[in-house]
Amino acid sequence: MVQSCFQAYEPFLPKTKQNKSKRTVPHQQKSMVQAEITTLVNPSPDELKTQIKRLNSKAGQMKMDLHDLAEGLPANYEHLMDLAAETYEIYRQLNDLKQQLKTQEEGK
Template sequence: MPTTTSVEELKTQIKRLNSKAGQMKMDLHDLAEGLPTDYETLIEVATATYEIFREIHDLKQQLKQQEQAK
């Protein structure tokens, strides 16, 4: 059975990553609006943004599983 601490830790990680992801999403949006300027960084910024949202998704799935196991 998962501990309350692990659930709380997941919630904290998700909250922290959501904040960072929001900024990355805005950075990607700004970059896209400015195209073709700085197009060289588009793949790098998009990949980093994708990865953080994937990580958030994975953590939310873990959290859901732990909360259902209670």
């Protein structure tokens, strides 16, 4: 089961149907974000597409969680930077993978 890194922020998010889902949090949130992408040596385009798909899903969830936290501002503003940094990192990794796939596809 994939764990969401946002359960720690759950008490601070506005109560909506979306936020009532069961979420679990790893003890070290940043390690989960960094471990999201397994570095492969010379990954095939199919492997890259699989990683992009998985990371795209994660990025979408993080974006929604960040939005929910922002709606509750100024309450719990101290969590905003951590969540924003994690969201940024996921989108940076996603962009890197897309560039790598584009480079491979252009090389064929």
